[in-house]
Amino acid sequence: MTSLDVAAGDNLHTSRIIHRQWLTKDTFTLALERPPDFQFQAGQRIRLLIGGKHRDYSLIPGDTPAELILLIRWMDSGVVSTHLSRCPLATSLNFSGPSGHFIYRPSSRPAIFIATGTGIAPFAAMCRGGLQGFVLLHGVRDVGALYYRDLMEPAAARYIPCLTGAMPSPPSEAFPGRVTMYLRNQLSAGEYDFYLAGRREMIAEVIDIVDHRFASSRVYSEIFF
Amino acid sequence: MKVYTGGGDRGRTSLFSGERIAKDDIRVEAYGDVDELNSLLGVIIAAMPHDGTARIAELRQIQGDLFRVGACLATSGEDPTFAATRDLPLENAHFLEKAIDQMDEDLPRLSQFILPGGHPAACWSHVARCVCRRAERHTVRTVRQSSSKEDMYAGTLTYLNRLSDYLFVLARYCNQVTQTPDTPWESA
Numbered sequence: 001m002t003s004l005d006v007a008a009g010d011n012l013h014t015s016r017i018i019h020r021q022w023l024t025k026d027t028f029t030l031a032l033e034r035p036p037d038f039q040f041q042a043g044q045r046i047r048l049l050i051g052g053k054h055r056d057y058s059l060i061p062g063d064t065p066a067e068l069i070l071l072i073r074w075m076d077s078g079v080v081s082t083h084l085s086r087c088p089l090a091t092s093l094n095f096s097g098p099s100g101h102f103i104y105r106p107s108s109r110p111a112i113f114i115a116t117g118t119g120i121a122p123f124a125a126m127c128r129g130g131l132q133g134f135v136l137l138h139g140v141r142d143v144g145a146l147y148y149r150d151l152m153e154p155a156a157a158r159y160i161p162c163l164t165g166a167m168p169s170p171p172s173e174a175f176p177g178r179v180t181m182y183l184r185n186q187l188s189a190g191e192y193d194f195y196l197a198g199r200r201e202m203i204a205e206v207i208d209i210v211d212h213r214f215a216s217s218r219v220y221s222e223i224f225f
Numbered sequence: 226m227k228v229y230t231g232g233g234d235r236g237r238t239s240l241f242s243g244e245r246i247a248k249d250d251i252r253v254e255a256y257g258d259v260d261e262l263n264s265l266l267g268v269i270i271a272a273m274p275h276d277g278t279a280r281i282a283e284l285r286q287i288q289g290d291l292f293r294v295g296a297c298l299a300t301s302g303e304d305p306t307f308a309a310t311r312d313l314p315l316e317n318a319h320f321l322e323k324a325i326d327q328m329d330e331d332l333p334r335l336s337q338f339i340l341p342g343g344h345p346a347a348c349w350s351h352v353a354r355c356v357c358r359r360a361e362r363h364t365v366r367t368v369r370q371s372s373s374k375e376d377m378y379a380g381t382l383t384y385l386n387r388l389s390d391y392l393f394v395l396a397r398y399c400n401q402v403t404q405t406p407d408t409p410w411e412s413a
Contacts, residue, residue: 101241193243204234211237211245218243 011098013038013046017091018067024144027118029060030084032068032093042125043104043222046070046097048080055080058121058197058222059098061128071121071147102197102222104131109193109218110157111135114179114206117145119198122222124148133157139179139202141165143172180205189213196221241311242301252367256298258360262388263291265353269395272346276402280395283324287388290317294381298364302377313380321387328398338410343400350396354389361385 019031060069116139139162153159161174297311341351
């Protein structure tokens with residue numbers, strides 16, 4: 001169905017940037033002050049409102065309850081991500097939300113989390129909430145982009161980095177190829193709950209694979225641009 | 226945010242509860258009808274005569290309710306807790322009943338069938354009423370043909386039933402405030 005929650009909720013908030021940390025040359029985290037009484041479910045997102053534009057970001061609980069973390073990929077032509085990458089600390093940000101239905105739903109089927117790039121954010125939020133025992137495929141170019149690996153790997157039943165660029169040396173447990181290739185060739189036939197977060201092209205391709213190889217499975221998705 | 230994913234290009238779609246189903250599944254028909262109905266309410270609002278603008282806030286509220294109905298129908302019965310949180314409370318149907326009673330107070334009593342027609346807003350209300358009945362029929366089939374339990378959709382079924390009554394009365398109301406006479410059906 002067409003998304004019924006394209007617009008974020010009406011709850012408007014203001015927060016300030018506490019901290020910025022670059023993880024790679026084009027990806028960073030922003031720690032924001034958590035507004036009083038602000039609650040969200042792991043997997044939900046907020047909508048940042050900046051200069052007449054808006055962008056949605058998944059929320060990750062911070063190291064302390066007073067912080068919210070956003071995982072942001074800087075886009076060369078991106079007005080919002082450029083602003084967020086350069087604005088001074090303590091800059092105020094307006095946002096609406098939380099919104100979205102991309103939350104973990106316990107079931108008897110194994111949960112397969114599939115992320116590309118910063119699409120790991122909602123899964124990191126679930127993991128920070130104590131979730132364990134899932135299978136995670138994280139598709140990135142190289143090992144340096146395996147954000148939140150330290151958090152995810154110990155909690156996962158299987159943690160499978162899928163690398164599309166150079167493989168590390170010495171060789172690791174990483175899968176050499178896209179997450180979709182892993183699904184087509186490696187994942188055993190069965191009935192799963194697939195949770196997809198990342199680029200639209202990945203999500204469309206995974207859904208096509210699920211329809212053919214894992215037809216009785218469930219699919220929940222969140223698109224990142 | 227883009228509105229397309231490409232995930233439905235091969236005739237299948239995802240429910241809120243995660244299942245992949247064919248786009249001609251009766252459940253998709255049902256929430257598709259609700260979507261069509263919601264769009265028709267937008268047409269009614271656009272066509273509403275000046276003297277009927279008091280009803281516009283009411284219609285906007287109903288449009289919001291129909292979004293919830295669509296979300297409820299897009300959730301299968303396998304996850305009862307999840308579905309239960311989406312069903313409309315019966316208070317929403319009571320809201321319609323109050324609106325019906327309020328409009329009906331000033332309407333002349335019907336003593337025979339009337340032909341759908343009159344002011345454009347009334348005509349669209351009749352069309353919406355028919356789509357609402359279809360949505361209700363498809364919802365009933367959805368409940369009957371799936372593992373969904375009827376009581377999980379009790380609020381939705383009541384609401385759709387009451388909404389078609391509301392739309393019938395709204396059509397008469399639009400004709401009345403524009404002094405457009407109802408056309409009685411002359412049986413042969």
